[in-house]
Amino acid sequence: MSLGVLTNVAAINAENSLNQTQNSLNTVLQQLSSGSRINSGADDAAGLSVSDGLAANEAALSQSAQNAQNGVGLLQTADGALSQVTNLLDRAVTLATEAQNGGLTAAQSTAADTEFQSIVAEIGNIGTDTNFNSTNVFSNTATNFVVTDGTTNGTTTIAATVGALTTASVGVTTTDAGGGGTTSITTAAGEDLSTLDLTSAANAKTALTAVTTAIADVSAQRGAIGADINQLNAAANVASSENVNLSSAQSSILATNFGQATSDLAKYQVLNQTGISALAQANSTQQEILKLLQ
Numbered sequence: 001m002s003l004g005v006l007t008n009v010a011a012i013n014a015e016n017s018l019n020q021t022q023n024s025l026n027t028v029l030q031q032l033s034s035g036s037r038i039n040s041g042a043d044d045a046a047g048l049s050v051s052d053g054l055a056a057n058e059a060a061l062s063q064s065a066q067n068a069q070n071g072v073g074l075l076q077t078a079d080g081a082l083s084q085v086t087n088l089l090d091r092a093v094t095l096a097t098e099a100q101n102g103g104l105t106a107a108q109s110t111a112a113d114t115e116f117q118s119i120v121a122e123i124g125n126i127g128t129d130t131n132f133n134s135t136n137v138f139s140n141t142a143t144n145f146v147v148t149d150g151t152t153n154g155t156t157t158i159a160a161t162v163g164a165l166t167t168a169s170v171g172v173t174t175t176d177a178g179g180g181g182t183t184s185i186t187t188a189a190g191e192d193l194s195t196l197d198l199t200s201a202a203n204a205k206t207a208l209t210a211v212t213t214a215i216a217d218v219s220a221q222r223g224a225i226g227a228d229i230n231q232l233n234a235a236a237n238v239a240s241s242e243n244v245n246l247s248s249a250q251s252s253i254l255a256t257n258f259g260q261a262t263s264d265l266a267k268y269q270v271l272n273q274t275g276i277s278a279l280a281q282a283n284s285t286q287q288e289i290l291k292l293l294q
Contacts, residue, residue, distance in 0.1 A: 011282035018275035025268035031256045032265065038254055047253050054250040060150035061243040068236035071145035071160065074132040075229045078162045081130045081137065082222050085165065088119045089218065092211045095119075099204035113198040116207070120167050120193045127165030138165035147235045149242065158235060160228045163221060167193050 030039050038044045038051065098104070099112045130137045140163050148155035193214065196207040 008282060008286055010285060011279060014275060014279040014282045018272070018279055021268055021271040021275050024264070025272055028261055028264045028268060031261050032258070035256050036254050037256045051250050051253045054246050054253075057149045057151075058243050058246050058250070060148050061239045061246070064147040064149075065236045065239040065243070067145050068147055068158070068232045068239065070133075071143070071158065071232045072229050072236070074137060074143065075160060075162070075225050075232070077130065077132045078137045079222055079225045079229070081126050081165075082218050082225070085123055085126060085218055086215060086222075088123055089211050089215045092116055092119045093208065093215070096198060096204045096208035096211060099198035100201045100208070102201055109199055112204075116196075116198050120196070123165065123193065124167040127167075130165075138162055140164040145232060145235075147239055149239075156235065158228070158231060160225075160232075162225065 027043065031037055038048050041048050095112045095116045099109055099116075104112070127138045128136070140161060142159045142161045145158045145160070146155065147158065193210060196203070196210055198204045198207055
């Protein structure tokens with residue numbers, strides 16, 4: 001190889017290698033300090049794309065679990081209210097049974113009817129005043145709870161409708177609307193509990209029949225609500241489980257392998273030092289040309 005001073009190829013090669021080593025060293029230091037293997041698209045474009053997609057799925061699943069739990073809260077509110085309705089109806093049964101006794105005086109029958117009417121009124125109040133998140137629970141309107149992983153195929157809508165609760169209709173029937181796991185709960189036409197009274201044994205008998213039917217209908221609604229609660233809880237559990245699995249998958253893509261990274265750190269630190277030494281040696285080589293001029 002001829003000697004010359006115009007181009008120092010050895011120094012250029014040494015400089016290029018040193019630049020590559022320093023870039024790799026900076027990357028490793030960033031991985032160690034951030035705990036993430038991918039800090040930019042340049043680190044792993046495909047891995048970053050997969051990781052971002054998984055993050056979107058995780059966000060959707062996390063909110064879906066919350067959506068389902070909100071649905072459970074609404075239905076539990078309705079179930080708790082209906083439990084109190086059942087207690088009230090049980091008392092109404094006692095009063096109606098007592099009022100059928102022909103030995104009661106007019107005053108006693110009036111007293112029984114007064115309490116009976118207050119029970120009917122309170123049932124109406126429960127239907128009107130029971131709210132969840134400022135929304136009436138007994139609205140007979142479907143509420144949709146969406147559970148999704150962020151994709152069209154991974155989306156399920158659970159619709160629950162809590163029937164109306166009024167003094168005219170305290171009972172419900174349940175029907176399976178079918179498709180998509182949707183359950184519809186609709187009000188059934190019932191006795192009007194506002195025209196009933198206990199002022200006579202005959203009226204008390206009629207009231208007893210109506211109240212007994214109402215108890216059975218409320219029980220049926222509570223059963224349907226319980227089924228919806230179980231479905232929502234299952235959906236929340238599935239979403240939470242899937243979220244955990246996706247988080248694990250994302251971590252395996254993103255997380256820094258500290259064993260590998262610390263090994264690379266030691267390697268690049270040595271290469272950096274040797275690269276600097278090599279560049280210094282390459283630069284000093286041309287100094288030998290001066291000896292030819294002496």
